[in-house]
Amino acid sequence: MSLDADTIVDRRRMRRKLTFWRVCAVIVAICAVIAVGAALRAPGTDVLVGGTSGSIARVTITGLIRTDQQRVEALERLGKSRARAVIVHINTPGGTTSGSEQLHDSLMRLKEQKPLVVVVDGLAASGGYITAIAADHIVALETSLVGSIGVLFQYPNVTDLLKTLGVKVEEIKSSPLKAAPNGFEPTSPEARAAIEAIVSDSYAWFRGMVKARRHLDDAALDRVADGRVFTGRQGVALKLVDEIGDERAALAWLAREKNVDPQTPVRDYRLRDRLGDLPFLHTAVVTSLEAVGLSSFARRLEEWGAVQAVERLNLDGLLALWHPPIAN
Numbered sequence: 001m002s003l004d005a006d007t008i009v010d011r012r013r014m015r016r017k018l019t020f021w022r023v024c025a026v027i028v029a030i031c032a033v034i035a036v037g038a039a040l041r042a043p044g045t046d047v048l049v050g051g052t053s054g055s056i057a058r059v060t061i062t063g064l065i066r067t068d069q070q071r072v073e074a075l076e077r078l079g080k081s082r083a084r085a086v087i088v089h090i091n092t093p094g095g096t097t098s099g100s101e102q103l104h105d106s107l108m109r110l111k112e113q114k115p116l117v118v119v120v121d122g123l124a125a126s127g128g129y130i131t132a133i134a135a136d137h138i139v140a141l142e143t144s145l146v147g148s149i150g151v152l153f154q155y156p157n158v159t160d161l162l163k164t165l166g167v168k169v170e171e172i173k174s175s176p177l178k179a180a181p182n183g184f185e186p187t188s189p190e191a192r193a194a195i196e197a198i199v200s201d202s203y204a205w206f207r208g209m210v211k212a213r214r215h216l217d218d219a220a221l222d223r224v225a226d227g228r229v230f231t232g233r234q235g236v237a238l239k240l241v242d243e244i245g246d247e248r249a250a251l252a253w254l255a256r257e258k259n260v261d262p263q264t265p266v267r268d269y270r271l272r273d274r275l276g277d278l279p280f281l282h283t284a285v286v287t288s289l290e291a292v293g294l295s296s297f298a299r300r301l302e303e304w305g306a307v308q309a310v311e312r313l314n315l316d317g318l319l320a321l322w323h324p325p326i327a328n
Contacts, residue, residue, distance in 0.1 A: 055082075055266070055267045056084055056251075056260065056264050056265070057266075057269040058089065058247075059075075059087070059271065060088075060091075060268070061088060062091045063092060064092070065100050065128065066095050066096055067099040067102050068099065068103075071271045074269075075107065079109065079110045079112075083114060084114075084261075084264055085115040085254050085260045086116045087266065088119070088135065089121050090118060091123055091124075092125075092127070092131070093123055093128060094125055094130070096127070099127065100126070100127030103130075104130050104133070104134045107131065111134060111135065116135050117135055117139065117254060118134075118250075119140070119245075120132060120138065120141065120144040120241070122145070123146075124140070124146045125147060125148035129148065129210075130206065137242050137243070137253050138243075139242065139244070139245045139253070140235060140236075140244065141246060142231065144231065144232040144241075145229040145232075146229065146232065146241055147240055149207065149225040149227065150203060150206070151203045152199075153195050153199050155183055156183050157181070157183050158183055158184065162184065169184040169185070176191075177190060177194055207225050210225065215239070220238070220239060223238060224240055
């Protein structure tokens with residue numbers, strides 16, 4: 001019996017040691033990934049993959065646009081770099097008006113330092129189009145979608161649902177328009193008028209920006225500023241787009257108008273830290289934790305990642321955002 005007991009104790013001790021070394025291996029692997037990523041990044045700067053000297057920077061704007069100070073700073077660093085020119089690829093339905101304005105202004109400042117051209121890969125609508133018109137030349141595919149010139153203020157109203165559930169929301173506020181509309185009661189005429197005034201003012205700002213940047217008269221502006229999207233082919237005729245093509249057309253324009261050698265290599269320029277938004281790192285950590293038997297920690301990490309994803313979709317304020325209509 002004593003021999004069996006000693007054997008069991010030894011096995012448990014070996015299992016604890018094995019678990020310890022597995023955890024150590026996971027930690028070392030994660031540290032190695034982080035170290036490699038940090039080594040690829042020049043100190044204090046974002047760099048072009050493969051080097052900066054004499055290259056054309058390729059900047060990619062995708063997903064929902066929000067205010068992003070890190071992106072602003074990255075574009076400022078690009079302006080001070082040795083890149084010969086910048087090609088901005090856009091594929092976004094827009095986002096908040098403030099985020100779109102911030103990105104537009106950053107690209108306008110960058111354009112003062114580097115020749116800049118925009119390529120619409122698939123979609124440059126609403127805030128995406130605000131971003132695109134920072135360039136003096138816009139290239140789009142024939143089937144790309146551009147436009148959606150308009151502003152949206154959207155909020156849910158659950159008044160009827162609360163009545164069905166027998167729930168009433170009480171509130172005490174300093175004035176009738178404080179926190180209005182709130183979605184818990186019918187929108188008052190005063191609140192609706194206040195929101196309409198904000199939307200109208202922002203819409204006028206959007207229209208004025210398009211008119212000035214695309215050199216449109218009032219009649220031409222009215223034809224494109226009703227909230228619709230247009231294909232790249234339509235956009236050329238309506239002066240929303242300058243040329244049909246892809247990155248090769250952008251390179252040809254840089255050569256023709258800005259004297260940039262078309263044989264200049266084009267290299268990606270990242271707008272944020274290489275490890276800031278790498279989903280593979282999150283996945284690798286979760287998988288490694290499960291492999292060493294730490295499933296509970298892995299589940300918590302996955303839940304945290306889901307919370308972060310939801311938070312990123314939380315858009316506050318006025319929206320310059322396009323989405324296809326959903327059938328009833």
